[in-house]
Amino acid sequence: MNRNIERIHGRLAGTGVSYRAHLKTAKSVEVGRRQMLTPTGPAMVSTLKEAERFADAGVTDITYGVGIAPQKLDEVLALRARGVDLSVILDNVAQAEAVAAASSPGMRIPALIEIDCDGHRSGVKPDDAALLLAIAGALEPAAELRGVLTHGGESYVARGRAALEAAAEGERRAVVTAAGTLRAAGHACPVVSVGSTPTFMSATGFDGLTEFRAGVCVFFDLFQAGVGVCNVDDIALSVLATVIGHQHDKGWIITDAGWMAMSRDRGTAAQSVDQGYGVVCQLDGTPYDNLIVVGANQEHGIVAARAGSGASIPDLPVGARLRVLPNHACSTAAQYDRYEVLRDGAVAEKWPRFSGW
Numbered sequence: 001m002n003r004n005i006e007r008i009h010g011r012l013a014g015t016g017v018s019y020r021a022h023l024k025t026a027k028s029v030e031v032g033r034r035q036m037l038t039p040t041g042p043a044m045v046s047t048l049k050e051a052e053r054f055a056d057a058g059v060t061d062i063t064y065g066v067g068i069a070p071q072k073l074d075e076v077l078a079l080r081a082r083g084v085d086l087s088v089i090l091d092n093v094a095q096a097e098a099v100a101a102a103s104s105p106g107m108r109i110p111a112l113i114e115i116d117c118d119g120h121r122s123g124v125k126p127d128d129a130a131l132l133l134a135i136a137g138a139l140e141p142a143a144e145l146r147g148v149l150t151h152g153g154e155s156y157v158a159r160g161r162a163a164l165e166a167a168a169e170g171e172r173r174a175v176v177t178a179a180g181t182l183r184a185a186g187h188a189c190p191v192v193s194v195g196s197t198p199t200f201m202s203a204t205g206f207d208g209l210t211e212f213r214a215g216v217c218v219f220f221d222l223f224q225a226g227v228g229v230c231n232v233d234d235i236a237l238s239v240l241a242t243v244i245g246h247q248h249d250k251g252w253i254i255t256d257a258g259w260m261a262m263s264r265d266r267g268t269a270a271q272s273v274d275q276g277y278g279v280v281c282q283l284d285g286t287p288y289d290n291l292i293v294v295g296a297n298q299e300h301g302i303v304a305a306r307a308g309s310g311a312s313i314p315d316l317p318v319g320a321r322l323r324v325l326p327n328h329a330c331s332t333a334a335q336y337d338r339y340e341v342l343r344d345g346a347v348a349e350k351w352p353r354f355s356g357w
Helices: 002-011 029-035 048-056 070-081 093-102 129-139 153-157 161-184 197-202 222-227 329-333
Strands: 018-022 043-045 061-067 085-090 110-115 144-150 191-195 211-214 239-247 252-255 279-281 287-296 301-305 321-325 338-343 346-352
Touching: 002 018, 002 029, 002 197, 018 191, 029 048, 029 346, 043 048, 048 061, 048 070, 070 085, 070 093, 085 093, 093 110, 093 129, 110 129, 110 161, 129 144, 129 161, 144 161, 153 161, 153 197, 153 222, 161 191, 161 197, 191 197, 197 211, 197 222
Parallel strands: 018 043, 018 211, 043 061, 061 085, 085 110, 110 144, 144 191, 191 211
Antiparallel strands: 239 252, 239 321, 252 301, 279 287, 279 321, 287 301, 338 346
16 A cells, blocks of 8 residues: 555655545545545545545645535535535536525635546536536636546446556546636636546546546555556455355355455456456465356355366365455445555554445
């Protein structure tokens, strides 16, 4: 994890672009303190529960990275009243009107307009000047237009260095275009923000950007390794499991770590290498040859050799411990209330994590 964080911070060194740590993956104050550039931020969260918990820990520069629902604006105002510079994101006039209505002369809520850079999810098309200006007009002067923001979600299906670099450039170009439209109409647009782990690790140009956001790169996972932005030995998160039985005629090892322990995320199934429910490793984190969790019930994991690999099954008796690397760090970590921090193969600390909205 520390090595990954050093890589993150080094990625933007000398570019003039700030790193806004996305804390949604870790949901841990101890991890967040290491991940952020300073004790107060910049940070991004995916829930207002995260905003509250990190605010309690002294983080004051926070972006709430999910389109704002009007019913949540009271929570936003309460956090801002505590001295937290919490900004929201939106992509339609109705949201902008709600933010403006909730604002007051002494408490203008800052908002970023979400830009759709690739058709992946939500946001305003970067060339839709009419909608951009309508949203800006609905926000101001009651609320504050903080800038524009996008997420290059389609980069998760990009394959190869050229495709990843193209996704990053498309992401950059989209927000720079939108910012230019707003500025030409007289609107301040101080923040021009992009972010996804694949584009963060692949971008070659930063012109016009003020910040890059990324989160899962603090841990990485098998999906990111399949995209090609990390190696398996960069993955900092694993689930400790115990062998509880065998089905020798099927070539199965049964563990106590099923889909409740690993999550049901099967994102690697659509990649060139299907990692099942996770890659099985020795206690020191060294992967066994082609050994994966091929199936899972709620509390049972089925470990076997990858189909067609011809790999032999290690002799793991009942009670043996092993580690499983996750497909998706966010969804696997969400099953737990703490991280057991390993140093030199032993648990040195236990860091609390939280969940909820």
